[in-house]
Amino acid sequence: MGNVRRPCTVRAMSDPVQAPHPGRTATRRPLVVLEGVQKHFGALHVLKSIDLTIAEGEVVVVIGPSGSGKSTLCRAINRLETIDGGRITIDGEELPAEGKDLARLRADVGMVFQSFNLFAHKTVRQNVTLGPVKVRGTSAAEAGRRADELLQRVGVASQASKYPAQLSGGQQQRVAIARALAMDPRVMLFDEPTSALDPEMINEVLDVMTGLARSGMTMVVVTHEMGFARRAADRVVFMAEGEVLEDAVPEKFFTDPEHPRAKDFLSKILTH
Amino acid sequence: MQVIVDNLDAFGRGAWGTIVLFFWSTLGSLVLGTLLAVFRVSPSPALRAVGTIYVNLFRNTPLTLIMVFCVLCLPILQITFTEDSGRQYRAYAVLALVAYTSSFVCEAIRSGINTVPVGQAEAARAIGLPFTKVLSLVVLPQAFRAVVPPLGSILNALLKNTSVASAANNFELISAMRGLVEQNGNAVIAVLIGTTVTYVVLALLLFAGVEVLERALDRDRKGARA
Ligand SMILES: Nc1ncnc2c1ncn2[C@@H]1O[C@H](COP(=O)(O)OP(=O)(O)O)[C@@H](O)[C@H]1O
Ligand SMILES: [Mg+2]
Numbered sequence: 001m002g003n004v005r006r007p008c009t010v011r012a013m014s015d016p017v018q019a020p021h022p023g024r025t026a027t028r029r030p031l032v033v034l035e036g037v038q039k040h041f042g043a044l045h046v047l048k049s050i051d052l053t054i055a056e057g058e059v060v061v062v063i064g065p066s067g068s069g070k071s072t073l074c075r076a077i078n079r080l081e082t083i084d085g086g087r088i089t090i091d092g093e094e095l096p097a098e099g100k101d102l103a104r105l106r107a108d109v110g111m112v113f114q115s116f117n118l119f120a121h122k123t124v125r126q127n128v129t130l131g132p133v134k135v136r137g138t139s140a141a142e143a144g145r146r147a148d149e150l151l152q153r154v155g156v157a158s159q160a161s162k163y164p165a166q167l168s169g170g171q172q173q174r175v176a177i178a179r180a181l182a183m184d185p186r187v188m189l190f191d192e193p194t195s196a197l198d199p200e201m202i203n204e205v206l207d208v209m210t211g212l213a214r215s216g217m218t219m220v221v222v223t224h225e226m227g228f229a230r231r232a233a234d235r236v237v238f239m240a241e242g243e244v245l246e247d248a249v250p251e252k253f254f255t256d257p258e259h260p261r262a263k264d265f266l267s268k269i270l271t272h
Numbered sequence: 273m274q275v276i277v278d279n280l281d282a283f284g285r286g287a288w289g290t291i292v293l294f295f296w297s298t299l300g301s302l303v304l305g306t307l308l309a310v311f312r313v314s315p316s317p318a319l320r321a322v323g324t325i326y327v328n329l330f331r332n333t334p335l336t337l338i339m340v341f342c343v344l345c346l347p348i349l350q351i352t353f354t355e356d357s358g359r360q361y362r363a364y365a366v367l368a369l370v371a372y373t374s375s376f377v378c379e380a381i382r383s384g385i386n387t388v389p390v391g392q393a394e395a396a397r398a399i400g401l402p403f404t405k406v407l408s409l410v411v412l413p414q415a416f417r418a419v420v421p422p423l424g425s426i427l428n429a430l431l432k433n434t435s436v437a438s439a440a441n442n443f444e445l446i447s448a449m450r451g452l453v454e455q456n457g458n459a460v461i462a463v464l465i466g467t468t469v470t471y472v473v474l475a476l477l478l479f480a481g482v483e484v485l486e487r488a489l490d491r492d493r494k495g496a497r498a
Contacts, residue, residue, distance in 0.1 A: 080394055098315060100402060107400025117395035121414050131399035134409060176395075183399055 028055040031091055031218050032077060032187055038085030039072055039242075046072050048242040049086065054187070059219045061229040061250070064239035065265060070222040073239070074189045077220065078109040091186065107135050110180030110188040114195050116172040118164035124151065124175050125160040128182045135183065143182070150178040154208050170201030174208055187218040194225060224269060230254065238262045275459040276466040279452055286448025287470050293365060293434040293444055294474075298427060300370035305377025310407055312382050323378065331375040335436050339368040343440040357441075365437035373430045380422040384415035417489050424482035431475055445470055 032054040039047035046069045054060050062070050075081040077088060079095050079102060088095050090109065096102045118127050128147035132138040138146075151157045154174040156167070164172055173193055180188055190209065194202040206228045213219055213232040223229065229236055229250050236253040238246040238261075245259040257263050276283070311323030330338070342364040346352070353363040388411050396410040438446040449467040453460055 078398060080397060098403075103397075103400045103402045105400075106398060109398075111395075111398035113391060113395065113398075115391050117389075117391035119392060119395065119410055121410075121417075130409065131401070134405055135400040179395075179399065 028057055030054070031056040031058075032220070033089045034073075034077075034086065035088075036086035037073075037076060037083050037088060039069070039076060039081065039083050046242050047076065047083070050242075050244055052237065052244060052247075054218060054220060056186075057216045057218055058234045059213045059217075059221065059232050061233040061236045062220060062222045062239060063224060063229070063236055063265075068239045069242040070239055071191050074111070074191045074220060074222060077187075077189055078106050078111055080111075103135070107131065107183050108186045110183060110185035112173070112176050112180055112188065112190045112193050114192040116164070116169070116176045116196070118172055118175055118179070120164055123161050123163055124156065124167070127164070127175060128179045131179065131183045146182060147178070150181050151175070153181075154178045155204070168201060169197045170204045173197065173201075173205045177205075177208055177212070181212075187220065188212070190219065190221040190223065192222050192224075194223065226254065226270070238265070240265070273462050273465075275452070275456050275462045279456075279463075279466075282448050282452055283445075283466055283470055285443065286445040286467075287474065289442060289444035289447070290431070290434050290471075290474065293362065293369065293437055293442065294427075294431050296366045297369035297373060297430055297434065300366060301373035301377050301430070304370055304374035306381055306412070308374060308378035309381035309385060310404075312378065313385055313407075315403065327375045327378055329375075330371050331379070333372070335368065335372045335433055336439070338372050339365065339436050339440050342368040342371075361441040362437075365434075365440050365442045368440070369430065369433060369437070372433070373426065376426045376429075377423065380419050380426060381412075381415060383422075384417075384419035385411055387418040388414045420482060420486045420489065424479065427478060427482070428475055431478060432471065 030053045032052075034050050034052040037047050037050040038045075050073065052060075052073075062073065064070055072081055076083050077090075079088075090105060093105070095105060118124075119130065122130065125144065125147050128150060129140065129143040132143040132146065133140055148157060148160065151160055154177055156171050156174050156178070159167055159171060159175075164175070167175065177193075193209070194205050197205065202225070206225060209219070209221065210228065210232045221228070221233070233250050236246075236248055236250050237244055238253065238257070238259065240261045246253065246257060246262045248257070253262070254266065257266055308323045308326055311319040312327070314320060314323075343361065346364060346367075352360060354360050392414065393406050393411055396406040401409065434444055435446040438444055438450070445467055449463055452463045452466075456463060
């Protein structure tokens with residue numbers, strides 16, 4: 001199968017193995033700030049006054065039961081979903097309403113979806129160059145060079161001229177990461193990036209993400225992959241029923257969660 | 273049958289008139305239909321309303337009525353396009369055909385847009401593409417693939433609908449036929465057969481064109497299907 005792990009390529013983008021140190025966030029300035037964010041879907045209250053600050057270079061893992069509002073939170077940060085109350089700022093700048101300003105701001109926020117969402121009618125390489133050329137105005141040649149570099153980095157350079165449907169899920173997701181990186185985003189959002197993958201492909205994607213985290217990228221990652229959270233996260237945020245119930249460093253969260261719901265949730269997923 | 277052979281040039285001129293009407297009407301209704309479809313899926317409630325009202329008005333009005341309106345009322349409203357009266361009537365006829373056909377094109381494209389998974393548009397928005405580029409670069413190219421077969425049927429209907437323009441001082445196949453019938457009262461059946469054959473040949477050419485397009489899009493799509 002074409003989904004061989006390529007640890008060497010991944011290691012190329014990361015420092016030698018090194019645990020993230022929780023203290024580092026204190027010195028960094030806040031990049032993404034949510035204040036009292038509210039979201040309803042009709043009568044359903046999905047985000048209940050969420051306060052969350054993500055510092056530059058910080059990796060935050062969001063965890064919680066299905067339906068707790070994790071996806072909605074991610075989608076609110078780049079305004080794929082509008083909010084009904086509160087404020088979301090990125091580098092101090094409030095999210096603009098629809099229009100050119102919003103599009104510009106979205107370009108600065110990379111998003112990786114559970115279902116990859118690669119453009120089905122474009123080749124892998126075109127998927128990666130589309131944004132830089134059409135949004136940033138980069139020349140086709142320059143965007144192509146950069147795309148090849150990024151595809152190399154995520155280990156799918158040999159697939160550049162194929163269409164998404166010809167790739168394995170793991171390869172598609174790595175292309176999706178390259179597509180987001182091509183915009184030079186200031187923060188990357190991952191919404192359950194490995195949930196749609198066959199088990200044997202999960203690690204190839206997590207390795208790329210770990211490398212990205214080590215390279216200093218600011219990341220918000222919705223995932224239930226404990227290994228990744230322990231390895232790469234600075235903080236774990238636990239959500240349930242639209243509220244942030246716990247916000248702790250990974251070690252503390254996994255060994256000694258405070259909130260009963262977090263304890264309950266952990267006992268369920270860890271015994272699986 | 274001698275009457276057909278003797279009047280090949282009349283059939284030819286009629287067919288040419290039909291082709292010209294068809295060509296401009298196709299071009300116009302594809303452009304306007306696509307634009308209306310974009311209106312109908314746009315985030316602006318006002319644009320959506322315009323699209324909906326347009327489609328429901330023109331799709332549900334007989335083409336003959338639209339044609340008569342263009343030919344009789346537009347001159348009264350002093351809406352003219354050219355000095356030349358032949359061209360003027362053709363422009364009115366094309367306008368009527370476009371107004372009518374684009375409502376069907378719009379609905380076909382809109383249903384094509386609905387076949388494109390919503391994640392495609394979200395990924396496009398997420399990389400910072402504005403609404404118009406999300407549609408033109410990502411959604412519409414994928415929607416058009418699903419639209420080719422129904423569009424073929426709509427254009428087939430348009431080809432025959434050009435005959436309504438004969439009532440609006442346009443010279444096309446039906447006008448040619450009427451002229452020939454008047455001159456050859458004893459060979460009406462032959463004239464009708466000749467006219468039918470001409471329409472069928474034009475429709476088959478159109479069908480072949482649609483097939484070629486469909487195959488080209490399929491080839492382009494290559495492995496894009498799982
Ligand atoms: N577009 C929508 N319309 C209506 N309800 C929605 C929509 N999106 C999500 N929801 C609901 O909001 C709640 C939170 O969803 P989501 O953010 O997807 O949760 P999670 O990602 O944590 O599983 C769920 O109850 C879900 O059914
Ligand atoms: Mg979710």
